[in-house]
Amino acid sequence: MEKHEYSVGLDIGTTKIVTIVGRRNAHGKIEILGVGKAKSLGVHKGIVNNISQTIQSIKAAVAEAQSSSGVPIHKVTVGIAGKHIRSLQHSDYIMRDNPDQYITEDDIERLKDQVKKLVMLPGEEIIHVLPQEYKVDSEGEIQEPIGMHGKRLEANFHVVVGQMGSIRNIARCVREAGLEMEALTLEPLASSESVLTKEEKEAGVAIVDIGGGTTDIAIFKDNIIRHTCVIPYGGGIITDDIKEGCSIIEKHAEQLKVKFGSAVPELEKDSTFVTIPGLHGRPDKEISLKTLAQVVNARVEEILEMVNTELKAYGAFEQKKKLIAGIVLTGGGSNLRHLRQLANYTTGFDSRIGFANEYVANDKNQQLKGPEYATSIGLLMESLKIRDKKNGVEQPEEIVEKVEEVVQNQNVAAESPEFRTEEKVVSEAANRRRDKLTIGQKIMESVKKFFEEVE
Missing domain, CATH: 3.30.420.40 (ATPase, nucleotide binding domain)
Structure with a gap:
């Protein structure tokens, strides 16, 4: 089994430390490969207060998960909580150099990076920058701006902040347990991934x-x-x-x-x-x-x-x-x-x-049914999302340029139904990281279909 086929969530709790190894099956559900659990000895109210004991507990949980799954564990997505966590609302914007080109994920990442430069209180560090609603030029209340045209891209953000010392302590425990921290996720956000529905x-x-x-x-x-x-x-x-x-x-x-x-x-x-x-x-x-x-x-x-x-x-x-x-x-x-x-x-x-087992495909013995596993399964789901995003092929710039050149040569008006159809296909494709076809392939398929219709 190759490394990229599975992901790992590590829940460093006050009473227990849980490691869950899993992968996504063909139906999009999570297949659990192994679970490891150890008593948490060095954590108090979500904060690490004994480095050596926490490292030993992490090692014990990881060893059990490796033994039950039969795969080596290197990277983990870790949860963070504690009374030092606080959140705030913030609005920010960027001016785009070329408003004729549609908004891409790179623009959103540039806006997020700008928010991450916010000056916090001494000893604090930003953990999450979560976009809420976007505004493109004068149009507001936009949830998905990718594919739109505009000069000014603005957004309201929910910013989660924590104490730098607590974050560093978790990172050190993970590192000295022989692991690499893939991401740090606020625990209630991880829990929400595993137990909440989209309708809720x-x-x-x-x-x-x-x-x-x-x-x-x-x-x-x-x-x-x-x-x-x-x-x-x-x-x-x-x-x-x-x-x-x-x-x-x-x-x-x-x-x-x-x-x-x-x-x-x-x-x-x-x-x-x-x-x-x-x-x-x-x-x-x-x-x-x-x-x-x-x-x-x-x-x-x-x-x-x-x-x-x-x-x-x-x-x-x-x-x-x-x-x-x-x-x-x-x-x-x-x-x-x-x-x-x-x-x-x-x-x-x-x-x-x-209950956290709604998204789990192979929990036949109901081992993970208990709500106490909500955070650890949520962290595994977050790790899988990160892996999917990395494995999904990004939209190649040369293909985008080729599409724009073809459209210009054919002098297709922006308001034509055919153009709107193609633009919609490109916009939707940019959001699908789990599809078997890459985004580039989707665009080429769209262009091919367009010319067949023109002929």
């Missing part, structure tokens, strides 16, 4: 990824990313509360949360108890499930109130920005019983649990 993104939806150390949020409306943030609390703090509230060790607290935890105390009976083994000869301890649910509920409500604050900051309760598709809960924390009902009540939005 269009209608308006908030993905709430409750991980071990952080709760990551991304809001979409009209297929555009509108807001991202990271709340520095997750499932780990619920475990800590159970440990303190019930006076038990962390291992037992985590088991209680996973097996018996509930977000709504009213749904638990007063008479139901669970027995926890005593420590080293001490008597067993009985804990009421209603008491457990009350401890869990207090912390979950606090996290959901923070989610509500972010929804208000975006304007989700305004009619124009309303999230018709509501909320999608994912991440390991979304496995908590009755969480969906509490989220519906607290936020006022309808919610569902987002």
Whole structure:
């Protein structure tokens, strides 16, 4: 198996580190080749705080993934989260030298590169520059400007920023684990790739990824990313509360949360108890499930109130920005019983649990069904997109020039139906990186078809 046939996603989480190896099958779905998982020992609230332990955990997860997939792992797409992440809105523009030539991906990349030169606060670095809407000359609200003509290309951007130190620490851990970092992706964006549908993104939806150390949020409306943030609390703090509230060790607290935890105390009976083994000869301890649910509920409500604050900051309760598709809960924390009902009540939005196996073709044993794999599968999908883009043959300049020369020689008016048809074909072809034919071949096919019609 050749290197370019598969991609790898690496999720460096607070509770676990997951490596997933996969490739795209003939039907466009993802075929998982191997999965590796290791306990995360050096990460706190999404931020690396112990370099050597994190490196060892990454190595263990990668080794397991290599063993189960049978392929060597060299490049990985890595997720980033943490309370240091912030986002901002920014508008910028470029003036094109030749407005007679249509807008290409190079123009968009030049505009993005200009935004990446923004001066940030000391110690900060730009992670993502995400275009929202474009404006070509006086025409606004354009989602896809490629193929259009114009002198001035302008866009609104959603810019994601993080602390340089945290980014460098992740990069160092990946490098010293013997890997090359292909890309760094904000974790809620990766999760949204694996659990959200296009219809939900269009209608308006908030993905709430409750991980071990952080709760990551991304809001979409009209297929555009509108807001991202990271709340520095997750499932780990619920475990800590159970440990303190019930006076038990962390291992037992985590088991209680996973097996018996509930977000709504009213749904638990007063008479139901669970027995926890005593420590080293001490008597067993009985804990009421209603008491457990009350401890869990207090912390979950606090996290959901923070989610509500972010929804208000975006304007989700305004009619124009309303999230018709509501909320999608994912991440390991979304496995908590009755969480969906509490989220519906607290936020006022309808919610569902987002499972990450919708795009996976070969998950017969349901190993990846759990929402805790949403981020890692999303990172794999992002890695596959990067690979597809690199393998897709770029539009050759000489072929473009040839097409323009042919059109000029035939003196075809820009408003003629035939010309518009050809221009549409070229524009659409520029967006298809996964097609078997290259863009150059598509253009030549279009020109050939044009001359057959003229004859």
